[in-house]
Amino acid sequence: xxxxxxxxLGVLTAIGGFVDIGELVANTEAGARYGLALIWPVxxxxxxxxxxxxxxxxxxxxxxxxxxxLVRERLGERAALIxxxxxxxxxxxxxxxxxxxxxxxxxxxxxVSYFLWIPLVAFGVWMIIWKVKFSxxxxxxxxxxxxxxxxxxxxxxxxxDWHSLFSQATHPTVxxxxxxxxxxxxxxxxxxGTIMPYELFFxxxxxxxxxxxxxxxxINRANVYLGFPLGAAAAISIMTAAAxxxxxxxxxVNHLDQAALPVGxxxxxxxxxxxxxxxxAATFGASLETALSNGxxxxxxxxxxxxxLVSPREAPLFHAVMLVTIILAAGLGLSTIxxxxxxxxxxxxxxxxxxxxxxxxxxxxxxxxxMGDKTNSRMTNxxxxxxxxVVVVAATAAIPLMIATKAGA
Amino acid sequence: MxxxxxxxxxxxxxxLDRQIIDCNxxxxxxxxxxxxxxxxxxxxxxxxxxxxxxxxxxxLGGRPGRWILAIWRRLHPAVEPEPARIPMNVVAKxxxxxxxxxxxxxxxxxxxxxxxxxxxxxxxxxxxNEHV
Numbered sequence: 001x002x003x004x005x006x007x008x009l010g011v012l013t014a015i016g017g018f019v020d021i022g023e024l025v026a027n028t029e030a031g032a033r034y035g036l037a038l039i040w041p042v043x044x045x046x047x048x049x050x051x052x053x054x055x056x057x058x059x060x061x062x063x064x065x066x067x068x069x070l071v072r073e074r075l076g077e078r079a080a081l082i083x084x085x086x087x088x089x090x091x092x093x094x095x096x097x098x099x100x101x102x103x104x105x106x107x108x109x110x111x112v113s114y115f116l117w118i119p120l121v122a123f124g125v126w127m128i129i130w131k132v133k134f135s136x137x138x139x140x141x142x143x144x145x146x147x148x149x150x151x152x153x154x155x156x157x158x159x160x161d162w163h164s165l166f167s168q169a170t171h172p173t174v175x176x177x178x179x180x181x182x183x184x185x186x187x188x189x190x191x192x193g194t195i196m197p198y199e200l201f202f203x204x205x206x207x208x209x210x211x212x213x214x215x216x217x218x219i220n221r222a223n224v225y226l227g228f229p230l231g232a233a234a235a236i237s238i239m240t241a242a243a244x245x246x247x248x249x250x251x252x253v254n255h256l257d258q259a260a261l262p263v264g265x266x267x268x269x270x271x272x273x274x275x276x277x278x279x280x281a282a283t284f285g286a287s288l289e290t291a292l293s294n295g296x297x298x299x300x301x302x303x304x305x306x307x308x309l310v311s312p313r314e315a316p317l318f319h320a321v322m323l324v325t326i327i328l329a330a331g332l333g334l335s336t337i338x339x340x341x342x343x344x345x346x347x348x349x350x351x352x353x354x355x356x357x358x359x360x361x362x363x364x365x366x367x368x369x370x371m372g373d374k375t376n377s378r379m380t381n382x383x384x385x386x387x388x389x390v391v392v393v394a395a396t397a398a399i400p401l402m403i404a405t406k407a408g409a
Numbered sequence: 410m411x412x413x414x415x416x417x418x419x420x421x422x423x424x425l426d427r428q429i430i431d432c433n434x435x436x437x438x439x440x441x442x443x444x445x446x447x448x449x450x451x452x453x454x455x456x457x458x459x460x461x462x463x464x465x466x467x468x469l470g471g472r473p474g475r476w477i478l479a480i481w482r483r484l485h486p487a488v489e490p491e492p493a494r495i496p497m498n499v500v501a502k503x504x505x506x507x508x509x510x511x512x513x514x515x516x517x518x519x520x521x522x523x524x525x526x527x528x529x530x531x532x533x534x535x536x537x538n539e540h541v
Contacts, residue, residue: 063505065428072439073426077468080426131535303428303439303460304522305513311537314435316526323529370505 007219009139011227016145017138018231019238020286021101022094022193022350024279025343027235028259030190031242032251034183036165037172039236041187045194046232048387050224051380052358055365056200057220060207063370067204068300070370071360083356084301088294090353091198093346095290096329099125100339101283104256109276115334122330125287129322133309141285148278152237154266158244165240185401185408188394189344192351194235198293200357205296209307217374241266254340291329295322344407352398354391362388413502420455428506429458429495431513437495438518440507441465444494456497458507460518463492493517 030038056067063070068087072080103117128137174183212220241262242253251258260279264272292308295318299306305315312319333339362384365376376384402408418424420443429437441464444457463485466478482490494517501510513519530536 065505069428073428077426077441077465078470081469130533299436301439303436305436310435312530312533312535313526313537316530317522319530320525 007222010219010223011230012146013139013142014223014227015230015234016142016148016281017285017289018228019145019148019234019278019282020196021097021283021343022196022347023235023238024101024256024259024282025097025253025340026186026189026193026347027239028242028246029253029344030186031239032246032253032258033178034172034175034186035243035247036168036240037174037183038187038190039169039239040172041191042194042232042236042239044390045191046228047383048391049195049199050228051384051387052195052361053200053203053228054221054224055361055376055380055384056204057207057212057224058217058374059361059364059370060204061212061214061217061220062372062374063364064208064211065370066208066296066300067200067357067361067364068297070364071357072301074360074364074367080301083360084297086353086356087197087201087297090196090346090349091201091290091294091297092325092329093342093349094196094198095287095294095325096332097339097343097346098283098287098290099326099329100333100342101256102280102287103333104339105276105279105283108257108260108279109273114339118330118333121284121287122326122333125284125291126323126326128288129291129308130312130319135309137288138285141281141288144281145278145285146234147274148234148282149237150263150267150271150274150278151234151241154263154271155237155240155244157266158241158262160240160244165243168243179405181401182405182408184397185348185405188351188398188401189347189408190239191394192347192349192354192398194232195354196347196350197353197357198290200361201293201296202289205292205300205306206308209309214374254338256340291322291326294325295319341407348398348402348407351391351394353395355388355395358388358391413504414497414500415503418455418503423503424455424507427503429460429509429518430506431509431511431516432501433512435513437509437513437516438493439465442468442492458495458497458500459492460495461493461521463490493520 059070060066071083075083099118099121100114102121103114106117107114174180207220238259242259245262245265246253246258256279260272260275263275296306298321299318304317306318307315364370366381368375424443425440427440429440431437438460440458441461442459443455444459445453446456447453462477462481466474466481469477495509499509499511500507502508509516514523
């Protein structure tokens with residue numbers, strides 16, 4: 001019974017944790033601009049992240065070592081250092097976007113400028129990591145994130161023409177007056193928003209710290225195979241709501257409140273309030289995860305003591321890394337750079353950085369020295385290789401497309 | 410001779426870049442480099458593990474390696490800084506990690522760790538001040 005509850009909680013957390021500022025911004029913009037013609041990158045991203053999160057969880061369980069620890073061991077110092085710099089840069093940008101996202105959500109609820117909230121949010125993130133040890137709260141934020149299913153309710157309440165929605169999704173076309181490069185750029189943004197590298201670092205470090213054993217491998221599968229698809233369903237409902245409300249009105253998305261607009265129209269004030277709770281929970285949860293991920297990867301590269309359940313004095317460098325990065329992220333958030341722009345860049349650079357994490361995961365998941373008899377099956381390897389090709393193509397195309405399209409303008 | 414520490418080891422595959430863990434299961438550092446000596450028959454043997462930028466920057470090589478090494482030397486309190494050494498006699502076991510028989514804070518590799526603890530983290534309220 002206790003085990004069942006644990007699985008259930010894990011799945012709920014995975015659903016809520018799947019959506020963060022990346023999806024909120026990318027899926028709203030994509031829906032407002034292209035309707036449902038960009039659902040396929042969400043589904044493609046889902047398949048890729050399913051495969052690799054399961055591998056990372058399995059690696060962490062069997063070798064009792066988190067991903068980045070093994071990256072250094074297997075790739076050697078030089079390759080791992082380049083990997084570290086890329087991953088931390090993207091992580092940092094993502095953390096800034098998440099913290100700004102929390103502040104923007106509070107601004108929507110209170111009408112007090114988000115600049116005032118950023119320092120308070122950063123302080124809250126730090127306090128939770130410092131004192132609360134972020135284990136119960138992980139579930140709390142995950143479950144509160146489920147309120148984002150208000151988007152699905154809103155879509156259902158708008159009584160859309162389901163047949164035309166389905167054909168938009170299955171026969172994606174680029175609208176008149178839009179160029180193909182811009183369309184592909186947004187496809188990469190949606191793809192990158194669906195799978196951000198920090199998720200793997202956080203997931204595998206958590207598995208190590210909670211001392212998962214072979215018996216827990218099915219919790220790993222349940223979290224990934226049930227939680228992630230339901231999370232992706234929430235992400236798709238955000239895009240659909242934008243496609244139904246923002247696209248016909250030709251609204252260009254520049255602010256986070258435009259993401260909540262469809263729910264406000266369909267469900268009124270209560271719906272709006274529920275969705276704001278969802279925004280807050282999703283972005284706050286992700287702020288904590290990205291902050292911890294920076295601590296994890298840097299500590300695991302240098303071999304320092306780390307852990308969200310370890311007291312600060314047992315892991316001083318780990319906590320110092322997080323303190324510094326949180327302060328810097330708050331600083332960047334306060335610099336008046338548009339938080340929506342920061343989010344857009346963070347998801348596109350996420351796509352660029354993905355091969356850095358995914359290649360070593362695929363290599364290690366095939367190494368019997370770490371995995372024993374639980375190395376990848378042929379099927380997983382075949383799908384993993386195809387996914388890797390997709391990831392590498394997206395990573396290579398991202399920056400040229402960004403330059404060519406002036407970042408999707 | 411300790412049975413848990415093998416006599417012969419493939420240094421590149423099984424030793425370098427491995428995690429070092431102390432007697433309380435806490436991470437200490439990585440095996441950034443090794444110090445070797447030669448026995449009477451000219452065979453190399455490992456006498457110490459070396460940690461920190463002083464050990465890994467030279468392995469990194471090139472301009473970044475030289476720069477990191479120079480910064481480390483400049484910041485180091487000693488006039489002729491040496492990389493932190495963990496002598497092989499405190500290594501209890503080598504498996505997926507290198508396990509020590511002593512606590513983390515007693516090793517030379519934990520110098521930065523101790524400094525940050527003492528000057529920054531330990532001073533923030535709520536750090537758990539069992540020893541100041």
